[in-house]
């Protein structure tokens with residue numbers, strides 16, 4: 039029998055790489071006393087698969103792992119026991135279902151506090167505002183507000199291009215790719231994000247059924263004072279996959295900002311699969 | 327959520343950031359306001375090595391049992407972070423609270439091997455604690471050292487306020503109680519050191535001045551504090567059967583060297599191999615109760631979720647309840663996806679049966695440690711492993727499907743001749759020959775024998791503490807000799823030879839039996855950039871040679887000199903339980919090729935009986951008469 043577990047990854051856990059997260063869960067399942075299914079042989083290992091590995095440094099509200107179980111208890115009890123087996127930096131909901139294909143994912147990309155200067159010379163730089171604007175930015179919320187608007191305008195300008203070409207490097211070669219079709223939408227605050235998202239979602243209430251148990255956990259995305267952030271829904275999965283870091287790098291290049299990977303906190307909000315009939319999206323924890 | 331000491335930017339630009347964030351399963355967090363003593367324990371090597379060490383887990387567990395104490399951890403930052411911390415002036419911090427180590431009351435180092443000494447200085451310097459004990463003030467932690475290297479702490483004496491000699495379980499309470507009292511009464515650092523020096527097992531190196539003879543040997547140790555003890559006696563835990571086992575060990579995020587539950591089944595070793603320091607300083611042998619171990623195994627697997635359990639001891643085969651324990655582990659956990667690993671087992675019918683159950687015979691190998699190539703030399707070192715028992719063990723293993731053999735030897739042993747060196751090749755060849763005695767249909771392809779040699783380093787508190795070490799040139803000559811000899815053997819093409827480099831062992835030899843004059847050498851080498859010396863990619867022998875030269879100190883004085891029987895040793899200040907007359911007796915027996923029975927067969931009055939327990943008090947038929 040298969041079970042799907044949804045978990046959040048945040049706080050110091052963002053520094054744990056994917057392979058270590060796997061090992062971590064294997065041990066956690068044993069501590070929780072799950073009746074895990076093992077492969078045969080002298081080095082038995084657990085039957086488990088992750089929906090879409092998260093890169094180092096990223097946080098997430100929606101990580102999924104499917105595991106094999108020989109037997110199981112009431113989902114509520116199982117969620118309780120796994121949460122007890124984990125130190126405080128995570129919370130979990132659980133649901134049973136089968137493996138599925140990841141199709142899209144939502145991200146929130148925020149500028150970390152203290153990195154506002156990085157935008158200087160780019161989106162609010164030369165001409166439009168006073169030359170020494172950068173210095174005044176620190177500490178004043180009002181200034182953050184102005185910067186926030188400029189960021190939004192710059193991002194909209196970037197996104198309105200008919201094609202967004204990036205140089206995609208793989209292990210074997212480099213190629214030019216248009217990532218525009220891989221960006222489903224962008225938004226700049228939560229209301230706008232929710233509104234755009236609901237248009238893309240399938241009516242998945244019908245899939246709610248027995249064996250499903252979920253904890254409505256609060257989002258663990260870090261909140262920054264400067265409020266400079268962008269929501270985006272991107273193509274994800276094994277066929278086409280666009281990373282939010284690639285979008286940001288391309289945006290920075292287009293806006294005359296030097297891209298600093300440490301300046302942006304990437305947080306995954308959800309992972310989706312696509313409904314065969316309606317072509318709409320279903321969050322992985324709603325999909326049986 | 328805990329706030330981390332390092333920024334995202336730094337953590338994402340170094341290798342394995344998980345080394346520095348703490349937060350592991352079973353980590354202990356306390357409120358600093360609720361405790362009187364902040365203790366930071368350090369294993370001066372990289373996280374993955376340090377986290378694998380059982381001793382740290384034991385200390386962490388017992389210190390945190392005290393309500394008034396919070397014990398945290400720190401390890402050597404890897405070279406990438408080391409560089410960043412220096413550039414940006416970031417002080418070294420403990421993993422739990424992420425607070426600077428300098429703010430702690432104690433900084434304790436466990437000293438497991440000599441080649442970690444420069445990393446001690448790294449940790450001190452990054453913590454902004456003065457490297458030399460004499461420069462520390464009331465604002466600095468008390469720096470305390472423990473572990474096997476403290477049986478000769480002199481080469482690092484200047485860097486430590488205190489050494490604790492022995493097993494931590496038995497003596498820590500008073501060290502902390504006195505500290506708490508001194509702190510409350512506003513007493514000085516010096517006053518604390520004076521008071522704590524009155525405890526058994528405590529050595530305060532600054533209370534002694536060393537005088538040297540013209541030939542460079544030690545003339546005497548003179549106390550500069552009257553009440554300091556003449557000798558510091560090691561402290562050991564006699565109630566091991568149920569003493570403090572950490573049933574909730576830390577479970578790291580990253581894969582560490584020892585990624586499993588470790589069950590310490592006994593301490594000490596009954597064998598008395600004459601080159602082995604552990605076999606002498608951990609005397610007497612004490613076993614843990616098998617029922618207690620079963621309970622621990624169960625609890626530890628539950629609390630960690632590890633998928634492997636391993637037994638730990640110097641010689642597992644000598645544990646009297648081994649069969650019961652091992653079959654229990656296999657029956658109880660084997661079907662639950664738990665691997666069972668059994669190191670240091672003597673190859674016999676029992677161990678082959680067990681190994682066949684817990685590992686894939688085709689992929690695993692059997693291991694022997696004859697240590698010397700001929701019976702004559704094995705008698706000199708008192709290694710009670712005969713050629714017959716090796717060949718019989720190998721034969722049985724081959725018949726059961728094994729075809730890989732690993733052999734461990736030492737080179738440069740006292741009394742070693744070229745014949746003994748070539749004996750290694752001959753023995754390896756005989757083992758391969760045993761394989762080809764089997765009819766062809768029973769063989770599993772080619773036999774694969776790997777012989778490796780390490781360079782013998784004489785250690786304090788062993789019968790060989792008086793011996794000269796070979797020169798590196800001699801060691802290399804012997805390596806060549808062996809290599810040629812292996813190639814000439816009939817089955818030479820099935821034997822692979824691997825060896826250790828000589829340079830690292832030479833330094834180990836210097837520090838193992840060195841004195842206080844080496845502190846400056848270590849300091850200068852560190853200042854010149856030496857660190858992580860046990861990592862071959864960072865070991866820089868040239869810099870070390872410069873540091874010796876700068877201080878006018880000759881390496882061969884420490885390594886290649888045979889000591890007089892009455893020479894004053896730097897470690898004479900320590901009483902490890904085994905007496906000097908016993909060691910000397912053993913040394914003489916070694917030279918004349920006489921073996922000594924193990925502690926279960928006969929007690930040889932080594933001196934460890936004074937601790938009042940363990941193997942010294944079992945009933946035996948034979949009693950040693952005192953005549954050799």
Ligand code: SF4
Nearest residue numbers: 925929930932935942
């Ligand atoms: S006193 Fe005797 S039995 Fe005890 S450790 Fe020494 S030799 Fe062995």
